[in-house]
Amino acid sequence: MTELSATATVEVSADPATAFRIFTEEIDLWWVRGPINFFDAARATAMQIEPGVGGRLLEVYTPPDDVLELGRITDWQPGSLFAYRSSVDDTETRISFEPVGDGTRVTVVQTLLPDGSKAFYFWTNVIHWFPTWLARRDTAPHTPRELDRLGxxxxxxxxxxxxxxxxxxxxxxxxxxxxxxxxxxxxxxxxxxxxxxxxxxxxxxxxxxxxxxxxxxxxxxxxxxxxxxxxxxxxxxxxxxxxxxxxxxxxxxxxxxxxxxxxxxx
CATH class of the missing domain: 3.10.180.10 (2,3-Dihydroxybiphenyl 1,2-Dioxygenase, domain 1)
Known part of the structure; x- marks a missing residue:
């Protein structure tokens, strides 16, 4: 039986507006490039979020106009939340940014749509890369993090x-x-x-x-x-x-x- 939803939460030491901006604009820097972290890892070269309602979540290939659309944004509130309808399964995802003390709680809720049957609940695994990037971005090179070829x-x-x-x-x-x-x-x-x-x-x-x-x-x-x-x-x-x-x-x-x-x- 397919689970109806999956939720994951992390806290970061940045205000909601900053956390939202870094999350969306720098997703290609905090998304770990490993062989199991893309839908087509053999061709993937980048991750991208197009801002605003109607924008796309993209897995980018070579040449750069060759992409896989992961979803279409349905709600876009900078500093607060964004949501998208998946193009690769039957889920909807909401990512919220809530002030907590001097930082932000980022919560991802991925939900199976009514009458849906296919769900790839990947956000519970990848959201933890975001605070890792925030903790190191001031001193780390601003280049995507690649896993070594040997595992x-x-x-x-x-x-x-x-x-x-x-x-x-x-x-x-x-x-x-x-x-x-x-x-x-x-x-x-x-x-x-x-x-x-x-x-x-x-x-x-x-x-x-x-x-x-x-x-x-x-x-x-x-x-x-x-x-x-x-x-x-x-x-x-x-x-x-x-x-x-x-x-x-x-x-x-x-x-x-x-x-x-x-x-x-x-």
Whole structure:
């Protein structure tokens, strides 16, 4: 059965007018360019919002006049909200900007239309990129953020629980969000710098293979080792040096991880 709606909320440290302007004008800067973040990722080069009622949400290809219309704007109130009717499924989306203290609460509500049957509820995953961009836009290059071409996929019985554990024990973060208790996504994307570690649902009862290890370079290996120990990670080898300093550990479902000390310029 198709869910009737999906809602997601983030808070940002900007007033509503500024948050609205950055959200709409700079969507191509905060939208992460990864292989699963577009309807046609093989050709996509940009995201664009045309302002005003009747404007379009566009996935832009090459040449730039080749586009996929994602939706048509039906309500446009700068600093307050905008809404659009999807052109790729049977949903309507409202994005509101509400003052909260010195900042703004941005809420996305994506709703299945009456008699509709097709819904791609993608906003709950991507809206979390927006506060990440706002936090770094004053010092970061104003170029679209690209994921590296190399990613790691690991399989777990419970990807959400694994994501929470990896966040607590190893400090892995996500450009989207760490699933809360009770969430049951079939996959979760974590990020190390501009690389993806994707946690998928394991099928069957096959245990993790131990003929590989995921390597991550960290700024403070000693602090990271202490955090992993305190979180109950199984330590396979303590910190040791062989040209570089590293330690090896095992996560809650038996995957092997190697953490090594990063160079000062890395």
């Amino acid at each position: 790691v996929a690991l399989y777990y019985e419970d990807p959400a629980a694994a994501a929470r554990w990896l966040h607590t024990a190893f400090g892995l973060t996500s450009w989207t969000s760490i699933p809360s208790e009770g969430a049951t996504p079939s996959w979760v994307e974590l990020n190390v710098g501009d690389r993806s570690v994707i946690l998928f649902q394991r099928s069957g009862t096959r245990a993790p293979q131990h003929d590989h290890s995921t390597w991550i370079y960290v700024d403070d290996l000693d602090a990271h080792f202490a955090r992993a120990q305190q979180s109950g990670a199984k330590i396979l080898s303590e910190i040791h040096q062989h040209g570089y300093r590293k330690y090896e550990t095992e996560d809650l479902e038996g995957h092997h991880w190697t953490f090594a000390q990063a160079r000062p310029t890395q």
